[in-house]
Amino acid sequence: MKNLNLLINKLYSKNHNEAYKTFLFLENESLKSNITYCFxxxxxxxxxxxxxxxxxxxxxxxxxxxxxxxxxxxxINIDSILSHIVDKKPSVSRMFIKSIPNITKYKENLINRIKMELSNADISIYNNNMKPLVExxxxDTLSNIS
Structure with a gap:
């Protein structure tokens, strides 16, 4: 557990390469087992x-x-989580939106709520280069969770 604590702390590292490698490792472990759920x-x-x-x-x-x-x-935290469908940074929104099918796969009770939030997302805050990508x-996510 001590090693996991160290890894969680590395997610905040100013060394983006180290933080990203740590993230990839933890994401992979999270998909395979509940070892990171305590965090x-x-x-x-x-x-x-x-x-x-x-x-x-x-x-x-x-x-x-x-x-x-x-x-x-x-x-319990769905409002806060889904608020990032339209994050101030479009890159955050895009990555999160693409990950949503993994939530709905295991949280079928949230499908209608998530569809509604995706459908009603106001992406007008993004510049004209990013809007079509987020859209x-x-x-794509709506079609993957239907």
Whole structure:
């Protein structure tokens, strides 16, 4: 567990390469077992971080842990989580939107709510280069969770 604590702390590293490699390892482990679920609250804290990389890591680790969420932490925090469909950084939104099918795969009770949030997402905050990309991600995700 001590090693996992160290890895969770590395998600905040200023060395983006180290933080990204740590994230990939933890995401992979999260998809295979519940070993990181005990850090779910840490992942929730990450999604409110000013740093867009940290927000993205938190959101994707939440998605990767959906199957282990026996405490319904996703349901309890759904408003905060889904607010990142339209994050201030379009890169965060895009990565999160693409991860949503992993949540709905294990949280079927949230499908209608998530579809509604995706369908009603106001992407007008994004510049004209990003809008079509985010819109495509939303449409692809909607078709993957139907």
């Amino acid at each position: 779910f609250d840490s992942f929730l804290e990450m999604i409110d971080n000013e740093n867009s990389y940290i927000r993205t890591r938190g959101l994707l680790l939440i998605s990767a842990n959906a199957q282990w969420d026996i405490d319904n932490k996703i349901e 495509k991600d939303i449409n």
